[in-house]
Amino acid sequence: MSSPISRVVRSGVGRRRVQTVVIAVAVMMAVASAVVAWALLVAVNAPFDHAFARQHGAHLTVQFDPDQVGAEQLDAAGKLAGVTASGGPYPTTTIRGLDQEGRRTPTLTLAGRSSPGGEVDRLDLQSGRWAEQPGELVLATSFAGPAFELGSTLRVPDAAGSPTLTVVGLALSASRTADAWVTPGQLTALASADHPVTTQWLYRLDAAGTKEQLAAARERLAAAVPPGALLGAQSYLDTKRAADQGAAPTIPFLVAFGALGLAMSVIIVGSVVSGAVGTSLRRIGILKAVGFTPGEVVRAYLAQALIPAAAGIVLGVLLGNLLALPLLADTEQAYGAASLAVAWWVDLLVPAVALLVVGIAALVPALRAGRLRTVEAIAVGRAPRTGRGQWAHRAFGRLPLPRAVTYGLAVPFAHPVRAVAMLLAVVFGTVTATFAVGLTSSMGAITKAQDRESLAAVSVFSGAAHGPGTPAPGQLVSAAADPAKVRAAVEANAGTASFYGRAFAEVTVAGIPGAAQAVLYQGDSASGAPELISGQWLTGPGQVVVPTRFLERTGSRIGDSVRVTQEGDTRTLRIVGELFDTSNDGTRLHADQADFPKAGPVAFLVTLKPGVRAADYAEQVAAVVRPLGGEAIANQPSERGNLVLVLQAMATLLTLMLVSVAGLGVLNSVVLDTRERVRDLGICKSLGMSPSQTVVLVLTSVAGIGLFGGVLGVPAGFALHSYVLPVMGHSVGTNLPSSVLEVYQAPQLALLVAAGIAIALLGALLPAGWAAKTPAATALRAE
Amino acid sequence: MNHVIELTGVARSYDGAGPPALGPLDLTVAEGEALAVTGPSGSGKSTLLNLVAGLDRPTGGTVTVAGTRIDGLSEHALARFRRERIGMVFQFFNLLDDLTVTDNIQLPAQLTGTARRTAATRAGELMELLGIERHARAYPGRLSGGERQRVAVARALVNRPALLLADEPTGALDSASGQDVRELLVDLHRSGQTVVLVTHDLALAEACATRTIRLVDGQLALDSRTEALR
Structure with missing residues (x-):
């Protein structure tokens, strides 16, 4: 850049400090929010991919029958064309254990491995250490919780000698090759006739992008061993689908925020640079008069925008990376696999796009500056203003309001x-x-x-409870106390207002492969009914209420019937309602316990009479049921889930940033306006306009825009919410109940309209103060 | 004799190290007097006017106008003082381009909270008095210089100020318009209006003023009243 241009740029950047700062800060905020949004998008969009790549995950996890295939054949299979790496042989079996409280665990797939490393499926040992001797167990992190933490024990009653295993480590396998790991020697000891040892081999393939490629690889492996030796194969694509489902709802949300941020930065930068040109016409004219070429003027004005923008971009990338860290940590907690660093390409792509956007936004007004004729430019700076807006002054002047207000409105x-x-x-x-x-x-x-249970003040169990709240479905399987006696204890207590019984059972449903879970209710369960999307809650036997995905998978609708079997009892139930329940892959059904009497209630959820303290009640009932083998606890609202926390934190942060950018946009426009009107304000002051009247004038000049912006923005935000939320719901396979969709209240909407005014007023507050403070004599000299 | 302006030891410095742009200066102006302030460029004429109007603050001395000591007033009180006690006419008119002639004239009255109808009546009277009633709904940009200055004078008088300050009121006008404004100021003075006039134009000073002072380098170089007493 030649010296005269650099001097012009320096003076332009220095003279218009507010605009320089606004460009820098607006770009910084936009870039920071883009970095945060993209970093999270990348992190939550591919948590599985990241972990899978890091761990050299297995594309195919294959079980072989060791009685039918020898080690040499399996070694040879690992060298087949298309196989790039293999891991094994790992002996595997399945077990069902009992935890320290004597409750049965779900069925666990157990693998015998001497170390977490290897060519394939390099496990992340997230806490503790690897199993080194018999009696030690490393559990998958997905099973970690109050019942299973480091040091917890698990007894395997079906194995010879009912050995007890101690949890010594928690590990993550992206490929989910097993639920727990022990030493190979220990594994053999845990196998039983019902659950024999199989041999697991893990394969990485050079072509594993599609289901077909994986099926072909499976066929090649099956052909390499004797017929029937390959017992089963798990594709990483199935595991990936299940893993990505947790992140899916965040994508529409982040895309919405990203689009808003991008649109906002284009508007702000375009308006700032246009304003800079618009208020510098005389300066441009003088530059041309002293010999600057149009090209030099364009370059000078482009540089005036790009210099602060570049500073804003650098600061924005730094800020974005800093802000993303805690959110990425939350995301990591939620998905267990996200990286704690912003993806490197996000740090390159976002600045590049921002620079391009700023460049284009600045180029248009800079070209206008270059095209301006010298005489015209100088004349525009001096001539009286054109008649634009005079009608508004005439119209608003008639309003019965203070003059400063009517002047400002126009x-x-x-x-x-x-x-x-x-x-x-x-x-x-x-x-x-x-x-x-x-x-x-x-x-x-x-x-x-999702926490309807906490609507009941107290839960009374016929089996012992574990930890705070109620046990996870399927985990509380011991039923030490007679449910009838527990029920009698609840009925007998004077504090009981109402109660219902509830049990979980494994069922099969025609049309859904494998087992499904049923929640069975006894008594008036309406108070604890999950949120309905459509239809009605159970009113008696013969009915079933199901989630959206259940309807999709069975191709049924409300009013249709489904056949449900539990422990040999088959019932045809009529679907009476669709409910919001994403647990168990959205296939958990809710029915009356009278249809499946074999599953007695294991918990009674109690609503108390007014004035009865839940803790006192629980203590009283517990005193009765504990000797029977039961338990009673006062319920507390469950904590918000990680995903909800992540989304809320992101929403708050991105909103604060984008609203700040909006305020800066207003600030810039008002600064330009105030600068242009400095003479008018000086005249008004010389005529006796007080500082407070000046502030009122400037604030009123944006209040109408704020109100109008609020009136337009609130319905648009409402519409965006109405569009994005169902998309988020569909991404996890559920419709959403009205309580989730219809969240806006009329007073809240009115307040949000007022937020438009607040954004405008806050943006205008600083320039209003400056306008009020500028001495009248100085303002008049600005002529 | 009632003094509308009383300046005692008034000084205004813009640069702490250098000599003051004005003063120290003692000056009084009596009610009904028409004072012309003359002097070369940079002599402190406009500074003096700004101090009297409360648009600027002295760095020394006291300024009392229409019985109010204004050098220590807050910005808010100064604004109230200006709108109620001072009328100002500028060289370049300083009309608001967005407002009609009527709206420009009414503005100071509206700022004081005068009732809409009262302000409109007063503006109508002044337009009639100054011969600009046919331009009532026009915008300043469409008027000649002389007409614009008449509008500015009407605006200055709308709140019946104790003091009319005029800063080079004919400086931007052709000779015919200048003569027009000159006669207007003479008429206003004859009607009892106290006027302080800053001008380079000695003919204007001679025609309009009952007293003339001359400033040179911020100091009072000549006061016609003192000269006359000699």
């Missing part, structure tokens, strides 16, 4: 383009705020909908 009409830019900034800010408020409320509603 100001935006003198610069329609600038007013529209300001309006768009407020609209996008309000859309963001409305969307974020709705999203946060929806997340709260989802938490509440």
Whole structure:
């Protein structure tokens, strides 16, 4: 850059400090929010892929029958064309254990491995150490919880001698090759006639992108061993699908925020640079008069925008990386596999796109500056203003309001383009705020909908409870106490207002392969009914209420019938309602316990009479049922899930950033306006306009835009929420109940409209203060 | 004799190290007097006017205008003082381009909270008095310089100020318009209006003023009243 241009750029950047700062800060915020959004998008979009790549995950996890195939043949299979690496042989079996409280665990796939490493499926040992001797067990992190932590024990009653295993480590296998690991020697000892030892081999393939490629590889492996020796093969694509489902709902949400952020930065940068050109016409004219070429003027004005923008981009990348760290940590907690660092290409791509956007936004007004004729440019700076907006002054002047107010209301009409830019900034800010408020409320509603149990004050179990709250479905399987006696204890207590019984049972459903889970209710369960999406709750036997995915998988609708079998009892149940329940892959059905009497209730959920303290009640009932083998506990609302916390944190952060950018857009426009009107304000002051009247004038000049922006932005935010939430729901295979979708209240919407005004007023507050403080004599000299 | 302006030891410095742009200066202006302030460029004429109007603050001395000591007033009180006690006419009119002639004239009255109808009546009277009633709904950009200055004078008088300050009121006008404004100021003075006029134009000073002072380098170089007493 030649010296005269650099001097012009330096003076331009220095003289217009507010605009320079606004460009830098707006770009910084936009870049930071883009980095955060993209980093999270990348992290939650492919947590499985990241972990799978890091661990050299197995594309195929294959079980062989050791009685039918020898080690040499299996070694040879590992060298087949298309196999790039293999791991094994690992002896495997399945067990069902009892935890320290004597409750049965779900069936666990156990593998015998002497170390977590290897060519394939290099396990992440997340805590503790690897199993080194018999009696030690490493558990998959997905099973970790209050019942199973380091030091917990697990007894295997079906194995010879009922050995007890101690949990010495928690490990993560992206490929989910097993649920737990022991030493190979220990594994053989745990196998039984019902659960014999099989041999596991893990394969990485050079072509594993599609189901067909994996099926072909499976066929090649099957052909390499004797017929029937290959017992089964698990594809990593199935595991990936299940893993990605947790992250899926965040994608539409992040895309919405990303689009808002991008639109906002384009508007702000375009409006700032256009404003800089618009208010520098005389300067441009003088530059040309002293010999600057149009090209040099374009370069000078482009540089004036790009220098602060570049600073904003650098700061934005740094800020974005800093802000992303805690959110990525949350994401890692939620998915167990995300990387704690922002993807490197995000740190390159976002700045590049930002620079391009800023460059284009600045180029248009810079070209306009270059095209301006010298005489015209100088004349524009001196001539009286054109008649734009005079009608507004006439119209608003008639209103029975203080003059400072009516004057301020008319100001935006003198610069329609600038007013529209300001309006768009407020609209996008309000859309963001409305969307974020709705999203946060929806997340709260989802938490509440998934925690209906805590609506009951006390849970009374016929088996011992473990930990706070109620046991996880399927985990509490011992039923030490007679449910009838436990029920009698609940009925006998004077504090009981109402109660219902509940049990979990494994069932099979025609149309759904494998087992499904059923929640069975006894008594008036309406108070604890999950959120209904459509239809009605159970009113008696012969009915079933099911989640959305259940309907999809069975191809049924409300009013249809399904055949459900539990321990040999088969019933045909009529679907009376669709409910919001994403647990058990969205296939858990809810029915009356009278249909399946073999599954007695294991818990009674009690609503108390007014004035009865839950803790006191639980203590009283526990005193009766504990000797029977039961337990009673006061319920507490369950904590919000990790995903909800991540989404709420992201929504809050991104909203604050985007609303700040909107405020900066307003600030910039008002600074430009105030600068242009400094003479008018000086005249008004010389005529006796007080500082407070000046502040009122400037604030009123944006209040109308704020109100209009709010009126436009709130319905748009509402619409965005109405669109994104169902998409998020569908990504996890469920419709959403009205309590999750219809979260806005009328007063809240009115407040959000007021948020538009607040964004505008906050943005205008600083320049209003400057305008009020500028001495009248100085302002008049600005002529 | 009632003094509308009383300046005692008034000084205004813009640069702490250098000599003051004005003063120290003692000056009084009596009610009904028409004072012309003359002097070369940079002599402190406009600074003096700004101090009297409360648009600027002295760095030394006291300024009392229409019985109010204004050098220590807050910005808010100064604004109230200006709108109620001072009318100002500028060289380049300083009309608001967005407002009609009527709206420009009414503005100071509206800022004081005068009732809409009262302000409109007063503006109508002044437009009629100054011969600009046919331009009532026009915008300043469409008027000649002389007409614009008449609008500015009407605006200055709308709140019946104790003091009318005029800063080079004919400086941007052709000779015919200048003569027009000159006659207007003479008429206003004859009607009892106290006027302080800053001008380079000695003919204007001679025609309008009952007293003339001359500033040179911020100091009072000549006061016609003192000269006359000699």
